[in-house]
Amino acid sequence: DAAVTQKPRYLIKMKGQEAEMKCIPEKGHTAVFWYQQKQSKELKFLIYFQNQQPLDQIDMVKERFSAVCPSSSLCSLGIRTCEAEDSALYLCSSSPDWGRNTLYFGAGTRLSVL
Amino acid sequence: TQTVSQSDAHVTVFEGDSVELRCNYSYGGSIYLSWYIQHHGHGLQFLLKYYSGNPVVQGVNGFEAEFSKSDSSFHLRKASVHWSDSAVYFCAVSLNYNQGKLIFGQGTKLSIKP
Numbered sequence: 573d574a575a576v577t578q579k580p581r582y583l584i585k586m587k588g589q590e591a592e593m594k595c596i597p598e599k600g601h602t603a604v605f606w607y608q609q610k611q612s613k614e615l616k617f618l619i620y621f622q623n624q625q626p627l628d629q630i631d632m633v634k635e636r637f638s639a640v641c642p643s644s645s646l647c648s649l650g651i652r653t654c655e656a657e658d659s660a661l662y663l664c665s666s667s668p669d670w671g672r673n674t675l676y677f678g679a680g681t682r683l684s685v686l
Numbered sequence: 687t688q689t690v691s692q693s694d695a696h697v698t699v700f701e702g703d704s705v706e707l708r709c710n711y712s713y714g715g716s717i718y719l720s721w722y723i724q725h726h727g728h729g730l731q732f733l734l735k736y737y738s739g740n741p742v743v744q745g746v747n748g749f750e751a752e753f754s755k756s757d758s759s760f761h762l763r764k765a766s767v768h769w770s771d772s773a774v775y776f777c778a779v780s781l782n783y784n785q786g787k788l789i790f791g792q793g794t795k796l797s798i799k800p
Contacts, residue, residue, distance in 0.1 A: 576729070603786050612724070612774055615790040628787060663729055673718040673737075673780045675788065677729030 575599075576678035578664050583683045585654045592650040593681040595664030601676070602669040604647050606639065609661045609680070618662075621647065622669075654685045688713035690779050692791035700799045701769050707762040707794045709777030717779050719760040720788070721751055724774045733775075736760065747771070772798045 577596040585591045597604050602623050607615040619629035624641040633639060636655075641647040651658055661682050665675040691710045699705050711719065720735035734745025741753040751762045760777060774795045778788040 578729075605786055605788075607790075612793065612795075614792045615730075615776070615788070617787055617789070620787055665729075667786055673720065673786060673788075674732050674735060675722075675730070675786065677722075677731070679727070679729045 576664055576666055576676050578662075578678035578681050580681060581679065583681055585683065585685050587654060587656060587685055589654050590650065590652055591654050591658075591683055591685075592648055593662055593664075593683070595647045595649070595666075595678060596645055597647065597664070597666035598676050599645070600668060601666035602644070603667045604641055605665045605667075605675060606647075606649050607663045607665065609663060610659075615663065618649070651683075654683075656685050659683060659685045688717070688779050688781070688789055690777055690789050690791035692775075692777055692794050694794050695792065696795045696797065698797040698799060699767055702766050704765050705763065705767050705771075705796065707775050707777075707796065709760045709762065709791055710758050711760065711777075711779050712758060713779060713781075715781065717781055719751075719753060720778045720780070721745065721749070721760075721762050722776045722778060722790075724776065724793075726773070730776060733762070767796075767798055769798045769800065772796060 575598040604621040606618040621641045638650040661680045663680045665677040689712045721733040722730040724730045736743045736753045774793045777791040
């Protein structure tokens with residue numbers, strides 16, 4: 573079972589609504605990453621936190637998403653105004669500082685935008 | 687820009703057969719190469735990684751991968767597959783200086799026939 577916990581597992585929103593998903597990283601991990609996966613295809617990097625500070629993110633996240641890690645034990649990813657193209661599996665992963673190239677993934681939040 | 691290519695979208699073998707899942711990358715600098723497995727409805731799980739040293743690396747559940755600089759490849763192999771190996775396999779590259787931001791390939795779905 574994944575040591576990274578994501579909630580909720582499933583999320584259904586109407587176009588234009590706000591969405592929020594949460595992630596509890598593995599205890600002791602200092603790096604948190606969010607990825608977007610559509611139709612079991614390749615993962616798309618969204619944003620990276622190190623010690624709760626955002627260090628890298630793609631333009632889409634800057635423009636339409638809100639992502640924070642208010643504590644080392646909780647992070648959240650939000651979409652301010654959902655669009656149909658946002659329908660995807662959102663995967664949170666964490667890694668210990670000493671092995672940042674090995675990621676531990678949660679089961680994901682599947683967002684459906686109707 | 688680094689890229690990762692998994693040329694086979696779908697591979698089908700019989701239980702007990704050997705299998706090789708191919709991964710080619712394009713990047714000239716220092717990189718980490720890794721493989722992850724995703725069972726249906728779950729997040730990704732780390733299998734193995736390579737950075738330097740012995741080009742053949744061993745992973746969990748009998749998987750191994752071989753790095754080839756001349757071929758820009760990091761193919762995953764297993765000598766004898768089990769039905770539980772049915773999953774989607776992702777190859778990933780990360781740059782040495784930003785190790786946690788992974789660039790994933792498109793994934794290869796491995797199906798095991800009884």
